[in-house]
Every structure is written in structure tokens, then in C-alpha cells.
Amino acid sequence: MNQKNDNIFALDIGTRTIVGAILERDEDQQLNLKASQVIEHQNRSMLDGQIHNVMEVAEQVKKIKKNLEEECATTLNKVGIAAAGRALKTVKSSHQIDFKSKKEIKQEDIRMLEFGAVQNAQQELASHENQNTANGYHFVGYTVLESNLDGIKVESLLGQSGKGIEVEVIATFLPRIVVDSLLTVIREAELEVEHLTLEPIAASQLVVPKQMYNFNLALIDIGAGTSDIAITEDGSIIGYAMVPVAGDEITEAICENYMVDYHHAEKIKRQLQTEDAVTMTNILDQEEEIPSSNVIDKIEATVDELARLIGEEIINLNGSQPQAVMCIGGGSLTPLLEEKLAENLDLPQARIGVKDIENIDRVTGEIEELAGSQAVTPFGIAVSCYENMNRANFLDVEVNGDRVHLFTLTEPRVADALLAAEIDLKALKAEPGMALSVEVNGELKMIRGTMGEKGRILLNGEEVDIETTITQGDQLVVELGEQGKAATGEIRDVVPELPTREVTINGTAVEIEPIYYMNGKKVGAETELEDRAEVTYDILQTVGEIIEEILELPTSKIRTKTITYTLNGEEKQYQRQNYQIVLNGEDVDLRAEVDEGDELVIEENEAELLTIADVIEQQDIDNDLEIIFNGRKIEVPNLNQKLLKNGQTATKDDLVGSGDEIEYKAGGIRLNQLLNHINYDISNISAGKLKVKKNGEEINFTEQLIDGDEVELYIENSAQDQREEVKKEINKTDSLVQLKRKLNQKINN
Structure with a gap:
């Protein structure tokens, strides 16, 4: 006879015992216990929830199966089981996606x-486990802890608008x-596995209804070898943990104190409460x-240590004390445990409770060999199996030609296969260069x-998305x-x-273009950019900039020389530039701005020296004298000037430096110098006495004349024609003087 469709076979393989139960569904979808069997391991074939001797455990399972088949007159083919929560690995991880625009x-x-956050968790798990990949683990699920939109926490991202989204999850691996x-x-x-769940999930489905998930609760399943912890908050289970101590530590404390064997100590432990x-x-x-109170005193230190370790792990996992603690499992019946947990978590003892199967309305019946709290896990496995009966959680699929074995706690989807095959889901997106x-x-x-x-995902040849359900034997092709x-x-x-401008430089038309630099090196407008380069540009505006860039003449070489001296006690300055800069006919300096169509002339000055002649000429000192000779104005040189430099006689060719006086x-x-200058020959006058007057007064031939003096030269007691003769001679000599002056000027120029 085959297993009836309305029967559920649940198997709880624990460290000390194996519990098998057959439950039957009624019309109200209630699960009623039909038969149960509890067998203790003969040897310690399991330690801390991990199977160490597969064949011994399998033999015990065969006995339970055979006994239940005989009791219920049925054949058991499928079973629901649970993996120990102590083996779970939980990893918190986050992922962020930024969009180009809102x-x-x-x-x-x-x-x-x-x-993306789950895959980050996979990578983090792999690094912590010192392995190259996370192949040693099944991904079994994740819970969203927090969602953020543009840095602001939100309850749901769906339908929101923003430029960046981020999520933090807690991913669970087995x-x-x-x-x-x-x-x-x-x-x-x-047997064939009909459904596999996790012990904390199975237990929480019974003792923590969905409507209580908003509370921050800690569920502790205290077994023989380990204490498994699950934390609920904000509508979901946010984390799992395990403490490698439990009821066995209490049993061993009794063994040591009273020198009894393990099985006898177990019996004593269960009697202490009753x-x-x-x-x-x-x-x-x-x-x-021995009075039970004496035994309790002996084990108090061990119970306190168990409570301390459980309390510390709860605080570490939750980040703070929870609102309440629910205990299940045989170890939860340990004397003093509730009081010690309350002390270690700083909670009122009323917030620590042991959940009994009697208080659960989804399952009816009792497993005679177990206390009510011990039946929570096997009954939870049955409920989980019932609720997920049509959801295969073991299947093999093919991903890009490779076989992938999947284990899921929910309906398997394409995303589960891609995660198991370690295909980066982000690589499916159209990534910009x-x-x-x-x-x-x-x-x-x-x-x-x-x-x-x-990228594309093809399921059996048809394009699908990552949420598409998959079944046994499906073939997936992923095109990244x-x-x-x-x-x-x-x-x-x-x-x-x-802009560009055209100007004329020394008679040549030149186009002035903008200049560009990349990482300090001069480049052209067509130069290819380098990533993270520093680019600068400038427009040549001043004469100095044009000289630097176009003529490639450093402006530092254009120098202005300044000489400060005194002339006749008055301080003077002389400035001369080694280059002459003329813009549109006017002398300018390097700061002058150049516009479209301007004419610029830049020439090098040959000399930068200053002579006394330059000083005199620069100050418009007149070197000639004007003398009125016999009623006629004539110009004659100033022959007897005084010229000193720093108190010493000098010539006009001497150089002048800063500080010279x-x-x-x-x-x-x-x-006589005047007459000689005008070539007046007094020897031609033959008669009379020659007389000379200066400004109406008679003088001799060595008299000094100055600018503006009137000189009259004549022969005393001579006839009028003698005076006329003198005038003719003067006119004659005057013409020669003027001719001589003009010739000298031409020669000098």
C-alpha cells in the first residue's frame, strides 16, 4: 500500500533522538497526529546536530519507518525533513545601483x-571560509533588512522615483x-525527500505566527548538542545563530557530580522538574x-554558563536585547534556565517563556515520549511540508551546458539556478562603457x-526573466x-x-588662435583626451602673451634699463628698453591688449648706453649762441662751456651711470673766436682805427660774449664808404658761416 496523499511523514533527526510522526489532514486543513515513534541513538552517531555515522543513523530511520508503516498499515515513500539550524551561515550584505538620471x-x-546583494554575500562567505568559491554552500534564502532611495530609508522601493537605490539583506547559506x-x-x-526545511524555520512557523513577526523576538531551540537561535523583526526572520552548548552540558554536569553514566544522567535531568x-x-x-534541589544546586553554574552564552549570541545577532524570548526543545525544560536567561538579557522573567505544543492550534495530538516543547520541531516540519507540498526544493537543471543541483526552500526560479551556477546577475544588464x-x-x-x-536568459529555448519558475531537467542558456x-x-x-583674431606682426599677417594644454603639455584642439587629465585653455590677449607664444621670445628677455642721475643738481631718470614695441604707431608695454586688425611692430634696440651728449640733448640744452653783429643776428657755437662729471672735467662722449652727477x-x-668763426679778416681793413663795442660799451678782442650780446665793429673817423665796406665784409663772412653750418649738419646727420 502506498502512502496516502493526505498523510504527511515528518522526520526530526536530532543529536540524541530521532522523532518520526505521521500526520493526517482533515477537512479544516488541520493536521492531526496519527502515529509517532521516538528512538534514541545507541551510540553517539551525531554530534552537535551533524551526522557523523551515516549508516547508523540510516538504520534508526529504517526502524522508525518500519514501525510506523506497520502501525498505520501504509507504505511510506516520501518524507519531510529539516536541517539543523546550527549549520546555517548568515551574512549581511548590501548592494547599490545608480541610474544615469532620475x-x-x-x-x-x-x-x-x-x-546583487545576495551575490555580494556569497563572495563574502567564500572569502571568510578561505575558499575560492561558495560551492560548499547552498543559498537557502534572504531577508531584506533595509531599503534606501537616494540615501533615504523607505518601506518599499516599488513605484518610487530616484537616481540611486540600495538594499541591505541577510542571506542564509547551508x-x-x-x-x-x-x-x-x-x-x-x-525514502524520497518530499520537502526539506530548516529547523528554526520549521519551529518558528508554529510558535511565531506571521502576525507576531513585527515584534523583535528571539526563538531558542535548545536541543541536546546545540542551541539554535532565530530572530524576528519588522515582519521577517532577520537572522539565525547557533551556540554549541545545550542539554548535553547539563547532563554531563550530573555525570561528573554524581558519577553516573550518560543515559542515567539524562533520566535524572528530566525528573528534576517533576x-x-x-x-x-x-x-x-x-x-x-537525593533531593532534586541538591542536584539543581550542583548544575546551577552550568545552567548559568549556558544562559550566558545564549544571551551573548542573541545580543550579538540582534544588536540589542529582544522584546521577548521563546524557548522550545528538550533543553528548554532545564531547571533555572528561564531565570538565568532573564538575568543575562536584563529582561523581566515574564518575557522568557517555554512554548508548548498544547498552545498551538494548527496541530493536534501528543507524542507520548516527548515533552510538549520537544514536539514543536517535528510538528513544524510537518506543517512546512504541508504548506510547500507542491514546491520541489531539490532539482537538477542545466545552465550553459553544466549540471547544477539546486536546493530551495521556496518555489525554484531562474534566479536560484543562476546563483547556484555563480553567474553574475549584474552581467545581464546593458553596462555602459x-x-x-x-x-x-x-x-x-x-x-x-x-x-x-x-543580456538574455533562454529557458528551454524561450526568453524568460530571473523570476520565471523552473522544474526538474530544465535547460538554461545565459547570454551575458x-x-x-x-x-x-x-x-x-x-x-x-x-575666437581667433588676425593681426599684423612686423608686416606679416598672423592668425592668433587659442592655446591648449593637457597635463602641462601644449597640445592642439584635435589632440585625443586622456582620462583624468587636467586641461587648460587660454586666449592670447596682451602683447606679452603674443610675444611669448607666437614669437617664442620669453618676456623675461625684454628688459627696461633705468639710470638715475643729476644734471645741474636736479635728479633725472633715463629709461631705455632693449626692444621697442609699437602697437598701431604708439609705444606700448607688455600689458597692452591686442585686437582684431591691429598692427604690432617689435624691434630690437641696438644700444642701451647713455652718454653726456644724450643727457644734454635730452634736456634741450642749447649749445649755440645768438649774437647781434653790426645789426645782424648770427648763430655761433658756445665754445667755452663747463662740463663736469662727479666734479671732474668730462667730454660729451663720456658714459653716464646711476648716481652720476x-x-x-x-x-x-x-x-676773436667769433671773428675767426665767421672768417672775418680784419687785415683787409686798410685805414682808420678799428673799434669794437659790446652792448654799447667799447671792449677789446678777448672780451667774452654771451647769448644775446650786441657787437659793433667799425673804423673810427672813417668815411661812410669805409663803414659800408665793413658791412659787405660781414655779410660776405656771414654767408660763409651759414654754408659751413649747413654742411656740418649734413655730415652729423
């Missing part, structure tokens, strides 16, 4: 975000060795009756890469998205449009 958040965006050993035991017992005294026989076959960023005159500029192509091309660009792409005074001309 957009509405779709379900697809959220799925990619959450699975070692494959745990699953594999369980499957081997079931296979050896000639009997005033216990009878024990030690290894010397000595029997004595690398952007190129540069800094232009201090401002950040960016050129985006091209957009890639989105194509990366876009990296951005490229030229200088002209990141600088503004700048120049003294110049006109000395005039003597009468």
Missing part, C-alpha cells in the same frame, strides 16, 4: 538590486555536507536518593561611454550583456568655442 523604480530593478548527509540517510532508508527527589545508581552500583573624465580649467567634464546590449565601448574625445569636445654751464665765446 527614474521610476520597477520590479525588475528591485530584483536585480536584491540578487553547508552542502549537511544536506548531502541527510539525503544519504533518507536514500539508505529507501520530582522532589531522584534515585540514582553510580558507577560503583551504589544507590542513593567606461566614461572619460577630465578637468577643464578647474571644472569637471565627462564624456560617457556607449551603452552596451542587455555586452559591455559598451569606452568613451573617447578630443580637446575640442570639452572646451568652449573660442653731471654739471654743465655755457661759457660763451670771445670776440
Whole structure:
């Protein structure tokens, strides 16, 4: 006879005992216990919830199966089981997606975000386990802890609008060795796994109803070898943990204190809560009756240590004390445990409770060999199996030609297969090529890469998304998205449009263009950009900039020389530039601005020296004298001037330096020098006495004349024609003087 469809076979394989139960569904979808069997391990074939002797455990499972089949007159083919929570690994991880611009958040965006966080958790788990991949673990589920939109926490991202989304999840993983050993035991017992869940999940489905998940609760399943912890908050189970101490530590404390064997100590432990005294026989076959209170005193330190370790793990997992603690499992009946947990968690003892199966309305019946709290896990396995009966959680699929073995706690989907095959879900997105960023005159500029192509997932030849359900033997082909091309660009792409001007430089038309530099090196507008380069540009505006860039003449070489001296006691300055700069006909300096159409002339000055002659000429000192000779104005040289430099006689060719003191005074001309200068030959006058007057007064031929003097030369007592003769001679000599002066000027020029 085959197993009836309305019967559920649940198997709880624990450290000390194996519990088998058959439950039957009624019309109200209630599960009623039909039969049960409890067998203790003969040897310690399981330690801390881990199967160490597969064949011994399988033999025990066969006995339970055979006994239940006989009791219920049925054949058991399928079974629901649970993996120990102590084997679970939980990893907190986050993932962030930034969009190019503000957009509405779709379900697809959220799925990619959450699975990206799960894959980050896989990588973190692999690194912590010192292995290259997470192949040693099954991913069994995740819970979203927090969602953020543009840095702000939100309850749900769906339908929101923003530029960036982030999620934090707690992902749960189960070692494959745990699953594999369980499957081997079931296979050896000639059974097929109908459903596999986790012990904390199975227990929480019974003792923590969904409507209580909003409370911050700690559920502790205290077994023989371990104490498994599950934390609920904000509507979900947020974490699992395990403490490798439990009821066995109490049993061993009794063994040590009273020298009894393990099985006898177990019996004594279970009697402490119900009997005033216990009878024990030690290894010397000595029997004595001991008050239960005495035994409790002996184990108090061990109970306190167990409570301390459980309390510390709860605080570590939850981040703070929970609102309440629920205890299940045989170890939860340990004397003093509730009080010690309350002390270690700083909670009122009323917030610590032991959940009994009697208080649960989804399952009816009692397993006679177990206390009510011990039946929570096997009954929870049955409920989980019932609720997930049509959801296969073991299946083999093919991903890109490779076989992948999946274990899921929910309906298997494409995403589960991709996670198991370690395919990066983010690689399905159309990733843009690398952007190129540069800094232009201090401002950040960016050129985006091209957009890639989105990847595809084919399920048995048809395109699907990651949420599509999969079944045994499905074939998946994953075509990853194509990366876009990296951005490229030229200088002209990141600088503004700048004007050019045409000017004339030393008679040649020159086009003045903007200048560009990249990382300090001069480049052209067509130069290809380098990522993260510093780009600067400038417009040549002044004469100095044009000289530097166009003529390639450093402006530092254009020097202005300044000489400070005194002339006749008055301080003077002389400035001369080694280059003469003329803009549109006017002398300018390097700061002058140049506009379109301007004419610029730049010439090198041959000399930069200053002579006394330059000083005199610069100060407009007149070197000639004007003398009125016999009624006619004539110009004659100033022959007797005084010229000193720093108190010493000097010539006009002497150089002048800073600090020199120049003294110049006109000395005039003597009468005989004047006559000699105008070539007046007094020997031609034959008769009479020659007379000379200066400004109406008679003088001799060596008299000094100065500018403006009137000189009259005549023969005393001569006839009028003699005076006329003198005038003719003067006119004649005057003409020669003027001719001589003109010739000298031409020669000098």
C-alpha cells in the first residue's frame, strides 16, 4: 500500500533522538497526529546536530519507518525533513545601483538590486571560509533588512522615483555536507525527500505566527548538542545563530557530580522538574536518593554558563536585547534556565517563556515520549511540508551546458539556478562603457561611454526573466550583456568655442588662435583626451602673451634699463628698453591688449648706453649762441662751456651711470673766436682805427660774449664808404658761416 496523499511523514533527526510522526489532514486543513515513534541513538552517531555515522543513523530511520508503516498499515515513500539550524551561515550584505538620471523604480530593478546583494554575500562567505568559491554552500534564502532611495530609508522601493537605490539583506547559506548527509540517510532508508526545511524555520512557523513577526523576538531551540537561535523583526526572520552548548552540558554536569553514566544522567535531568527527589545508581552500583534541589544546586553554574552564552549570541545577532524570548526543545525544560536567561538579557522573567505544543492550534495530538516543547520541531516540519507540498526544493537543471543541483526552500526560479551556477546577475544588464573624465580649467567634464546590449536568459529555448519558475531537467542558456565601448574625445569636445583674431606682426599677417594644454603639455584642439587629465585653455590677449607664444621670445628677455642721475643738481631718470614695441604707431608695454586688425611692430634696440651728449640733448640744452653783429643776428657755437662729471672735467662722449652727477654751464665765446668763426679778416681793413663795442660799451678782442650780446665793429673817423665796406665784409663772412653750418649738419646727420 502506498502512502496516502493526505498523510504527511515528518522526520526530526536530532543529536540524541530521532522523532518520526505521521500526520493526517482533515477537512479544516488541520493536521492531526496519527502515529509517532521516538528512538534514541545507541551510540553517539551525531554530534552537535551533524551526522557523523551515516549508516547508523540510516538504520534508526529504517526502524522508525518500519514501525510506523506497520502501525498505520501504509507504505511510506516520501518524507519531510529539516536541517539543523546550527549549520546555517548568515551574512549581511548590501548592494547599490545608480541610474544615469532620475527614474521610476520597477520590479525588475528591485530584483536585480536584491540578487546583487545576495551575490555580494556569497563572495563574502567564500572569502571568510578561505575558499575560492561558495560551492560548499547552498543559498537557502534572504531577508531584506533595509531599503534606501537616494540615501533615504523607505518601506518599499516599488513605484518610487530616484537616481540611486540600495538594499541591505541577510542571506542564509547551508553547508552542502549537511544536506548531502541527510539525503544519504533518507536514500539508505529507501525514502524520497518530499520537502526539506530548516529547523528554526520549521519551529518558528508554529510558535511565531506571521502576525507576531513585527515584534523583535528571539526563538531558542535548545536541543541536546546545540542551541539554535532565530530572530524576528519588522515582519521577517532577520537572522539565525547557533551556540554549541545545550542539554548535553547539563547532563554531563550530573555525570561528573554524581558519577553516573550518560543515559542515567539524562533520566535524572528530566525528573528534576517533576520530582522532589531522584534515585540514582553510580558507577560503583551504589544507590542513593537525593533531593532534586541538591542536584539543581550542583548544575546551577552550568545552567548559568549556558544562559550566558545564549544571551551573548542573541545580543550579538540582534544588536540589542529582544522584546521577548521563546524557548522550545528538550533543553528548554532545564531547571533555572528561564531565570538565568532573564538575568543575562536584563529582561523581566515574564518575557522568557517555554512554548508548548498544547498552545498551538494548527496541530493536534501528543507524542507520548516527548515533552510538549520537544514536539514543536517535528510538528513544524510537518506543517512546512504541508504548506510547500507542491514546491520541489531539490532539482537538477542545466545552465550553459553544466549540471547544477539546486536546493530551495521556496518555489525554484531562474534566479536560484543562476546563483547556484555563480553567474553574475549584474552581467545581464546593458553596462555602459567606461566614461572619460577630465578637468577643464578647474571644472569637471565627462564624456560617457556607449551603452552596451542587455543580456538574455533562454529557458528551454524561450526568453524568460530571473523570476520565471523552473522544474526538474530544465535547460538554461545565459547570454551575458555586452559591455559598451569606452568613451573617447578630443580637446575640442570639452572646451568652449573660442575666437581667433588676425593681426599684423612686423608686416606679416598672423592668425592668433587659442592655446591648449593637457597635463602641462601644449597640445592642439584635435589632440585625443586622456582620462583624468587636467586641461587648460587660454586666449592670447596682451602683447606679452603674443610675444611669448607666437614669437617664442620669453618676456623675461625684454628688459627696461633705468639710470638715475643729476644734471645741474636736479635728479633725472633715463629709461631705455632693449626692444621697442609699437602697437598701431604708439609705444606700448607688455600689458597692452591686442585686437582684431591691429598692427604690432617689435624691434630690437641696438644700444642701451647713455652718454653726456644724450643727457644734454635730452634736456634741450642749447649749445649755440645768438649774437647781434653790426645789426645782424648770427648763430655761433658756445665754445667755452663747463662740463663736469662727479666734479671732474668730462667730454660729451663720456658714459653716464646711476648716481652720476653731471654739471654743465655755457661759457660763451670771445670776440676773436667769433671773428675767426665767421672768417672775418680784419687785415683787409686798410685805414682808420678799428673799434669794437659790446652792448654799447667799447671792449677789446678777448672780451667774452654771451647769448644775446650786441657787437659793433667799425673804423673810427672813417668815411661812410669805409663803414659800408665793413658791412659787405660781414655779410660776405656771414654767408660763409651759414654754408659751413649747413654742411656740418649734413655730415652729423
